[in-house]
Every structure is written in C-alpha cells, then in structure tokens.
Amino acid sequence: MDYFGSENEIFRNKELLQVSHLPDGDRIIGREDELTNLANAIKPATRGNTPNNVLVYGKTGTGKSLCSKFITNQAIERAEGNDVSIGVAYVDCLQESTETQAVQSAGHQLNDHAETDVSIPHSGLSTAEYYRRLWHIVDTRYDVALIILDEVDKIEDDDILMQLSRAVESGKLTESTVGVIGISNKVRYKDSLDERIKSSLCEREYVFSPYDATQIREILRSRSDAFHEGVLEDGVIPRVAALAAREHGDARKAIDILRFAGEIAEENALETVTESCVDQAHEREETSRLAELISKSPSHAKLVLEAMALLTQQKEGDDAPVTTNEVYDLYKRLCDRDGSEHLKLRRIRDILSELEFLSIIDQERKWAGKGKGNYMENRLIDDPEVIIAACNESD
Ligand SMILES: Nc1ncnc2c1ncn2[C@@H]1O[C@H](COP(=O)(O)OP(=O)(O)OP(=O)(O)O)[C@@H](O)[C@H]1O
Known part of the structure; x- marks a missing residue:
C-alpha cells in the first residue's frame, strides 16, 4: 500500500491559489488606477524623500494588501536605480495588535533585510526600547522605510500612528524618513481617529471598489x-x-x-x-x-449561535426568524448541557448585536402590539447546518 496515493492529477501549482501568493504585476487585474495612485503617493520615496502617508479603504478581498505589497516592492527596485535604499515592513495588525507587537514586528523585518548587529527579540523589551532600535535601524540602514499597517483599525493603541507619521518632525529620525500605508475594511475608520493623527496619516486616501x-x-x-x-x-x-x-x-x-x-x-x-x-x-x-x-468569538457567542441554528432548524424554512427570548431559553439549556454558568439576558442581547455586526445574523425590531412593546427577530444569514458545522469545527 502506497500511503502517498497517486501523483497529483488536478493541481500543477497549488501555490498560485494561496492567499499569501503575490502574483506578478501583469496578473493584477483591474487595478491600474489604484496602483497608479499608490505609486504617485509614495513616489518621493524612490528619490529618498518623504512619501505621502496613505490610507487605503475597501471591502475584504478587493486587492488592498496585494496592491500595497506590489507597489512597495516596485518602489524598492526603482529606488535602487537612483541609489536610494527603501526598506518595507508589512505588519498585520490583527496578529500584532498592540503597539509593542507592531513596532517589534516592523523593526524585526527591517532588521532582517538589513542584517545589522542590532537584535530585536520577540519580547522582553519596553515599547520605548523597541522604538529606539527601530529608529536606529532605519536611520543607519535605509534612506526611507515604508511601513504597511494592514487592518490598521485593529491596532489597540493609536500612539503608533502618531509616532510613525511624525518620526521626522519629532526628530526621532535624523538621517532617514518614513512613510505609512494604512489599510482598513472599515470606511468610517478615519472618523475614530484623533485629529492630529488624522491629518498626518491621511494625506492621501483611496477606496478600492469591489x-x-x-x-x-x-x-x-x-x-x-x-x-x-x-x-x-x-x-x-x-x-x-x-x-x-x-x-x-x-x-x-x-x-x-x-x-x-x-x-x-x-x-x-x-x-x-x-x-x-x-x-x-x-x-x-x-x-x-x-x-x-x-473561533475568534467567546464561548458564549458560540452557544448563542448554536441555539439559533437549532431553533431555525426546528422551524420551517432555513431563514425562519427566532425571537431573542427563544434564543435565550435554548441557550440556557445548552449552558446546562455543558455545565457552564449562563449569562444574563442583557449580555445575550449584546452578543446578538455583535453577531449582526459580523454579518452572521440579521436583526429586525418588531412591534408586538399595544401594551406589549417591541421585540427582536433574529435570522441566520447562513444555512443552520453550516453554522452548526462551523461551531463544531471551531471547538
Ligand atoms: N486584482 C487582482 N488580481 C489578481 N489577484 C487579486 C486581485 N485582487 C485580489 N487578488 C487576490 O485575492 C486575494 C485577496 O486579496 P487581498 O488580500 O489583497 O485583499 P484585501 O482587500 O487586502 O482583503 P482583506 O481586507 O481581507 O485583507 C489575494 O490572494 C490576492 O492575491
């Protein structure tokens, strides 16, 4: 028995279908304008000058990360021809969500490419020390550092945006300069920013349409x-x-x-x-x-979803609505089944509205009639079987 089975008859190069795969420029479809805009914004970097800071918005899967990575790579090549050295760091703020983690990650990547004798340990230094080492690496090894902050809205502390976008102004960098490309799925992200950060981070803004x-x-x-x-x-x-x-x-x-x-x-x-x-x-x-x-939701959110899926299955039609009280009753029984304490109804209401925010359910407020007030109808967007399978898979 050959446990490796037969040779792959379907895929020739599956790597091309991994999200992490960075296609060549001629395989980037329908983003010429966006790439031109990004290139214009960061063009000063290719001559060793400070680029514009950029904020890129758009829904998931619209090519924001791809275009940002592609254009910064192209900037490195163009700069080489001008004898300018650009360093690029890509920080995924969903993974590196604290200020310290994000600075550590940027420093680590820039250091890796420059092969300095500075060390950037994964942990153990203060945030200020990580910054100090980052500035030192940029100042001694590069003319310009371009830092891509993907899912920038997930960063817990805005201070990093201030530090990066004002590094030259505040005298942290004396020899070199830095540019930031922030990427977000949230169109209203900018509204949540402090005015000073907004004005320095959002010098150019681009929206990627679906x-x-x-x-x-x-x-x-x-x-x-x-x-x-x-x-x-x-x-x-x-x-x-x-x-x-x-x-x-x-x-x-x-x-x-x-x-x-x-x-x-x-x-x-x-x-x-x-x-x-x-x-x-x-x-x-x-x-x-x-x-x-x-899997990123707390365990009670999973139980609430499981309760909704089971109730939906009991009713007719896959998208039958269920009331919050029905969900709460079954949720409590599921807690008993699992031997866990149940949360109060108020918290379950909060969980349901979070699930709506994540586009897992829809909610609609209904009028129950005079003297009875309002009640909420909740509807699963996906098939209940898919939800139950997903709850089990994420355990
Ligand atoms: N115009 C395009 N041409 C070729 N491949 C593309 C294009 N746009 C996106 N892709 C591919 O689709 C996948 C998702 O793109 P990308 O990660 O850039 O999207 P995104 O807008 O950054 O999404 P998210 O906000 O979820 O990170 C990647 O594998 C990317 O290579």
Whole structure:
C-alpha cells in the first residue's frame, strides 16, 4: 500500500491559489488606477524623500494588501536605480495588535533585510526600547522605510500612528524618513481617529471598489495554470465568479472556492473539476470562513449561535426568524448541557448585536402590539447546518 496515493492529477501549482501568493504585476487585474495612485503617493520615496502617508479603504478581498505589497516592492527596485535604499515592513495588525507587537514586528523585518548587529527579540523589551532600535535601524540602514499597517483599525493603541507619521518632525529620525500605508475594511475608520493623527496619516486616501463578476472571472483565469491542462471544466470559473460576486466582489473568496473545488475533485479521485465540486466548495468556504469568525468569538457567542441554528432548524424554512427570548431559553439549556454558568439576558442581547455586526445574523425590531412593546427577530444569514458545522469545527 502506497500511503502517498497517486501523483497529483488536478493541481500543477497549488501555490498560485494561496492567499499569501503575490502574483506578478501583469496578473493584477483591474487595478491600474489604484496602483497608479499608490505609486504617485509614495513616489518621493524612490528619490529618498518623504512619501505621502496613505490610507487605503475597501471591502475584504478587493486587492488592498496585494496592491500595497506590489507597489512597495516596485518602489524598492526603482529606488535602487537612483541609489536610494527603501526598506518595507508589512505588519498585520490583527496578529500584532498592540503597539509593542507592531513596532517589534516592523523593526524585526527591517532588521532582517538589513542584517545589522542590532537584535530585536520577540519580547522582553519596553515599547520605548523597541522604538529606539527601530529608529536606529532605519536611520543607519535605509534612506526611507515604508511601513504597511494592514487592518490598521485593529491596532489597540493609536500612539503608533502618531509616532510613525511624525518620526521626522519629532526628530526621532535624523538621517532617514518614513512613510505609512494604512489599510482598513472599515470606511468610517478615519472618523475614530484623533485629529492630529488624522491629518498626518491621511494625506492621501483611496477606496478600492469591489470587483464585478467579469473581473473576478479574469482574476481566476489568470491563475488557472494552478491546474493541469484540461482539468477545469468550462462552467467552473464562471460559476465560482458568480458565487463570489453575489455578496460583493471578493477575490479572496473566489480564489478560496476555486482551491477548495480542486481539493474536492482530488479527494474524490475525479479527473476534472466539475460545477458540482464548486457547489460543495462554496459550502466548505462558508464553513471555514464562519469557523474562523466563530473561533475568534467567546464561548458564549458560540452557544448563542448554536441555539439559533437549532431553533431555525426546528422551524420551517432555513431563514425562519427566532425571537431573542427563544434564543435565550435554548441557550440556557445548552449552558446546562455543558455545565457552564449562563449569562444574563442583557449580555445575550449584546452578543446578538455583535453577531449582526459580523454579518452572521440579521436583526429586525418588531412591534408586538399595544401594551406589549417591541421585540427582536433574529435570522441566520447562513444555512443552520453550516453554522452548526462551523461551531463544531471551531471547538
Ligand atoms: N486584482 C487582482 N488580481 C489578481 N489577484 C487579486 C486581485 N485582487 C485580489 N487578488 C487576490 O485575492 C486575494 C485577496 O486579496 P487581498 O488580500 O489583497 O485583499 P484585501 O482587500 O487586502 O482583503 P482583506 O481586507 O481581507 O485583507 C489575494 O490572494 C490576492 O492575491
């Protein structure tokens, strides 16, 4: 028995379908204007001058991270021709959400590329010391540092934005300069910022609009060499594009569905990827996306969701509404089942509105009639089975 199975008949280069894969410039579809704008904003850096700080907005999967990484890489190359050295650090603020973690990460990356004898340990230094080392590395090794702060709204302390955007002004950097590219999914993010940070961070702002189905199809086609020739059936790419364009044009979702469809064909030892693989892949993508969201939720939020899914299943139709009181009663029984203390009704209301914010449920306030006041109807957006599977997967 050969436990490795037969050679891969479906994928030729699956790497092309990983979200982390950075495609070449000619494989970036429909973002010429956005790339030109970003290039203009950071162009001064290629001559060793201070670039404009930029804030990039747009829904998930609209190419914000991709374009920011691509254009900063291109800036490095262009600067080399001018004998200017640019260092780029990419900080994912969802992972590095404290000021110290973010500064540590930026310092570590810039240090790595420059091979200095400064050490940037993962932990153990004060925030001020991490800053000191970061400024030292930038000042001694680079002409310009470009720092990309992805999901910048997740950063817990705005102070880093102030420090980075005013490093030259405040005299922290004397030889070199720095530019920041902040990326956010939240269009209202800027409103939450302190006025001083706003004026220095948001020198240029760009909004990335969602892709339409044609652009998603093109993005997928440009990666179809991830598969062996003739393996993708004709209807597969249009079907994936239609599914991804249905909510909003999310390229990440489209690429994930295409990868899952290939995996499903592989698992079933099929010779081709079919439209039915795509439908199964769509479900798998929803489960994995929800599982990721749910896994980041506290355990009581999971029980509330499980209660909602079970109640929805008991009612007719997959999108039947359930009242908050119904959810609360079943939630308490699930707590008893798990031997945990239940939270008060008020907290459950808060959890339900958080779930609405995350687009896992919809809520609608209803009028119960004179003397009875209002009540809330809650509806799952996804299939209850998918929710239950996601709750189990995230345990
Ligand atoms: N125009 C494009 N051409 C080719 N591939 C693209 C394009 N836009 C996005 N992609 C691919 O889609 C995936 C998601 O893109 P990206 O991470 O840049 O989106 P994002 O807007 O930063 O989303 P998020 O806010 O969720 O981080 C990546 O794999 C990326 O390579």
